[in-house]
Amino acid sequence: xxxxxxxHHGAATTTAPSAEVSIRxxxxxxxTDHGDLPAVSHANLDLHAGQITGLVGESGSxxxxxxxxxxxxxxxxxxxxxxxxxxxxxxxxxxxxxxRLRRTRGSALGYVFQASQNSLNPLKTIGRQLLDLGRSxxxxxxxxxxxxxxxxxERMGLDGTRVLDSYQHELSGGMRQRAGIVLALVLNAKVxxxxxxxxxxxxxxxxxxxxxxxxxxxxxxLATLVVTHDMGVVSEIAERLAVMYGGRIVEHGPTTELLRRxxxxxxxxxxxxxxxxxxxxxxxxxxxxxxPDLTTLARRGCVFRDRCPIAMPVCEETDPxxxxxxxDRYRACHADPTHSTPGTAAAPVPAARTHDTPERAEP
Ligand SMILES: Nc1ncnc2c1ncn2[C@@H]1O[C@H](COP(=O)(O)OP(=O)(O)OP(=O)(O)O)[C@@H](O)[C@H]1O
Numbered sequence: 317x318x319x320x321x322x323x324h325h326g327a328a329t330t331t332a333p334s335a336e337v338s339i340r341x342x343x344x345x346x347x348t349d350h351g352d353l354p355a356v357s358h359a360n361l362d363l364h365a366g367q368i369t370g371l372v373g374e375s376g377s378x379x380x381x382x383x384x385x386x387x388x389x390x391x392x393x394x395x396x397x398x399x400x401x402x403x404x405x406x407x408x409x410x411x412x413x414x415x416r417l418r419r420t421r422g423s424a425l426g427y428v429f430q431a432s433q434n435s436l437n438p439l440k441t442i443g444r445q446l447l448d449l450g451r452s453x454x455x456x457x458x459x460x461x462x463x464x465x466x467x468x469x470e471r472m473g474l475d476g477t478r479v480l481d482s483y484q485h486e487l488s489g490g491m492r493q494r495a496g497i498v499l500a501l502v503l504n505a506k507v508x509x510x511x512x513x514x515x516x517x518x519x520x521x522x523x524x525x526x527x528x529x530x531x532x533x534x535x536x537x538l539a540t541l542v543v544t545h546d547m548g549v550v551s552e553i554a555e556r557l558a559v560m561y562g563g564r565i566v567e568h569g570p571t572t573e574l575l576r577r578x579x580x581x582x583x584x585x586x587x588x589x590x591x592x593x594x595x596x597x598x599x600x601x602x603x604x605x606x607x608p609d610l611t612t613l614a615r616r617g618c619v620f621r622d623r624c625p626i627a628m629p630v631c632e633e634t635d636p637x638x639x640x641x642x643x644d645r646y647r648a649c650h651a652d653p654t655h656s657t658p659g660t661a662a663a664p665v666p667a668a669r670t671h672d673t674p675e676r677a678e679p
Contacts, residue, residue: 342399370550426500443480490521562619
């Protein structure tokens with residue numbers, strides 16, 4: 317049973333008892349010459365076991381900052397300024413520090429950095445890093461840990477012994493990404509966070525990595541968050557989508573519905589710009605304008621209004637709250653959701669792609 321609690325910006329708060337992760341009213345700021353500026357503002361999101369959620373938006377929209385917040389690992393000069401992130405069996409990770417926080421990372425939350433570049437140490441073999449990970453979590457049965465890692469490798473189509481004996485530079489991008497997933501899951505994390513899992517991979521490796529993510533997600537009944545700027549990737553893999561712009565979650569809901577009937581003008585534009593979804597590079601239209609950065613972000617009113625084809629006077633004044641406009645559909649926009657919005661930047665979406673009908677051949 318899902319209940320909804322009104323609150324500022326994140327009005328539509330989904331509170332389900334089974335959520336593995338509940339992000340509530342999360343604001344993260346970076347210290348700059350202009351003061352503390354928010355990269356994530358009043359975000360609310362739940363991650364459930366058995367569900368893949370895609371977090372999508374252009375570069376600079378705050379996706380990585382939000383994802384790193386789940387580990388309470390926002391780097392200096394950033395900090396979580398308000399809100400909570402409740403992880404099942406752990407508590408509010410924003411309140412953890414030191415040893416407890418380090419142990420939570422890895423054992424409850426598995427994080428795979430972009431193309432695994434940052435999660436793998438170039439100076440140590442994968443096997444050595446696995447042992448370091450085990451020791452830092454006081455794993456007594458290191459042999460068992462190695463066996464579990466090998467088993468995970470085999471399931472992902474990798475030769476476990478070879479991978480554990482390798483340095484990262486000896487592995488291809490796709491193999492590195494899989495090794496990153498092995499390290500993220502080997503301590504039985506129930507939450508898997510992947511930041512840009514397919515960026516920098518060729519199409520074949522992208523498809524393979526997505527298949528693997530889908531497979532391990534199902535097998536381990538994970539709550540999975542896939543962070544990407546690529547609407548095509550998430551539309552194939554995620555059951556739910558959360559769309560970010562200027563640090564706000566501006567729309568979220570079930571992927572199929574959201575692609576078929578996007579409600580926020582930004583979501584429409586993002587879909588319209590994705591050849592893989594509109595099915596034709598000729599039809600795909602680049603988003604006009606540029607996304608804001610922390611210093612150019614509107615301090616008042618709607619963050620998207622400068623690029624919005626249907627902006628109204630109220631958008632200058634009032635930041636729209638995220639509200640449930642249809643069952644399980646949330647959006648932060650002043651425009652009437654029941655009317656179509658002619659003149660939006662998006663191309664029409666002829667046949668919405670869903671995660672059930674993957675199409676990987678992008679021209
Ligand atoms: N260390 C930092 N110091 C100051 N500002 C930062 C820092 N890291 C990120 N930002 C700013 O915070 C905002 C959100 O950045 P973030 O990296 O979270 O976005 P993103 O959507 O993940 O983008 P990308 O896909 O490019 O990683 C951006 O405006 C970015 O410039």
